[in-house]
Amino acid sequence: MVVDVCIIGGGMAGASVAYFAATHADVVLLEREPHVGYHSTGRSAALYAPQYGSALIRRLTAAAGAFLDSPPPSFADAPLLARRGFLTIGGASQRGALEQHEAVARASGRTTLERLSGTEACALVPSLRAAAVDWALLDPTAQDLDVEALLQGFLRGARARGARTLTDHGVTALQRTANGWRVRTAQHELEARVVVNAAGAWADETAALAGIAPLGLVPHRRTAFIFDAPESVPIARWPMVSDAEELFYFKPEAGRLLGSLAEEVPVPAADVQPDDFDVATAVDRIEQVIDFPVRRVLRSWAGLRVFGPDRDPVSGFERDAPGFYWHAGLGGYGIQTAPAMGEFAAAMILRRDLPAVIQDTGVEASALAPARLRR
Template sequence: MEHDFLIIGGGVAGITAGAALSDLGSVLLWEAESAFGYHASGRSAALFEENYGPAPVIALNRASRATHDAGGWLSPRGFMLVGGASEADAFEADLATFGLQEIAMEAARDRVPILSPDVTRAAHDDGAQDIDTDALLQAGLRRIRAAGGKTETDRRLDRLDRVPGGWRAVAGDRAVVVRQVIVAAGPWADEVAALAGVQTLGLIPLRRSMARIAAPDGHDVSGWPVLMGPGETWYAKPDAGALIVSPAEEVPIVPMDTFADDMVLAEGLARYQAAVTPEVTRPLSTWAGLRTFAPDRCLAIGPSETDGFWWCAGQGGYGFQSAPAAAQLLADRVAGRTPDIDAASVAALDPGRFR
């Protein structure tokens, strides 16, 4: 066997999984594109919001915090929910879901002075943090290489076949034999499983469009929190002197290098516009990414029904913030150790729940 572990997918899921598994054996990481973190990982909103996601995801978020802090990947951002009178029900639901504290509108406008008079309620969380995604990815790649592992780009999987004691994988003119396979291929994870003859999970890639707009009225937005409309109907996040605005749509789409939908973006920008006073002008740039969910919107981390084939998939919109604990959970399960997170969360994240 050339390696103990072949990890298919070089985004945050695959890189952090490879780093965690490096303590257990030799890792080979394959990424189909010419750069690591190209697809979903390169288009993430990059926010650590501990209470974002269903209960098992929140457990991973909380278990990841210490690693994020130790890595120095987090920096203060803040998160603010804003809404008008017609959005009361959705606002109340988000207050409970995110565990937010409602604040006076005067305090809200001190933080974000462009809020429209139609915004009548606001809630804030000081704990939300920006994630330095590149630093996190590079730390994982360094850890794999320091342990003697290999990281390779331009390796688009063509075949994955069982052989005695392991698997034979082929990508173009490159063929390797490995002991175990971990699929961390985001929207393509089910396709990898099908190549291997492994039962798929029914993963659902969902498109989300983004627009980058100039800082409103020339404001310094660097200290502003992330803004979100009730029910996650839109959000806006400061980014390098500008704002990223998303309609936060979830449109099922086949796995692909996707692009923004102009009409959906226009609708989302209109919802953002209703919450602020400056006029939204032409976006500086637009793009889109895929957030891939399992049917129950929880991650799938653990073994398949086929010996030696492991899942690290379904990260959805929670990939970066949950990655350290998700990778550790995978490594614990591969090693046969009792995971640090609670047993109920381990069961809720087990891919076997779909069999």
């Protein structure tokens, strides 16, 4: 098989690139697992949070907003976004964090944060203990994001444009050819003009298959779990609640609550499992700010957030390996930035002009290029 573009990795990163690239190129996507979205993509907190992450991430998140808000007809059966809100709460000893949050928002050129008093925050989330909330910041523009619908929408759209998705196809070897790359899996060998490394936590390992030095992309474990509020507590309209120093968060999720310690533990790439101690610590911290006990953890899981040395994503060609394109290091923002990042990557791969939605953000290709991490 000979294709224009071979994408390695069937998570949100690979799927979004496949969707946008398939309009102009012959695309195949290879996923090692039996199902797409099995790793980080299937384990997220499913939030679109415009006031989260670096200034670069915030611009890319804003750029993705138009697509998520109003996807093309027949992309998804239901809206991808749903009203949620993001409430950052701080105690008296965390006053310093308030100015810091506001300064980062200002620096990104977007100030959708609203200052709330502790009383106003407790009016939004009546189960918050008044003594635990000295101040709060509300981002009313944060929304729940239907991750599965977005992933399947990208893949369905890519298929409609002729792309093929092959699961159970782990790439085991990459070899440079005169016109691009020879890609080997256990079952197949194919040739591609461009190889896209969207292998998430395995991106550095995948580059090594091609003899390319690692960029220093490190997977970090984050644990999440589901618990119930008492039946008498109406939680559906609560915003996501996050500690000022990200020591925990919780948010409504399908009639229940999703909690997390919001930890970042560097670990080797693997099918990570939740750590019971992290779950217990998060429960303890959440119980310190809400007025009901967490009686039972119904389900817990862990996933990987992958960061490079400067914590911003990588999307660009490897300078000394023609046809090898990195699309990785998406940290805790790979879902909310996916439409913008996917469209950016497709334009770069196909050597087309950057789409207006990216140009309008003022984000330069050099800010995402792997070369910045090689210096």
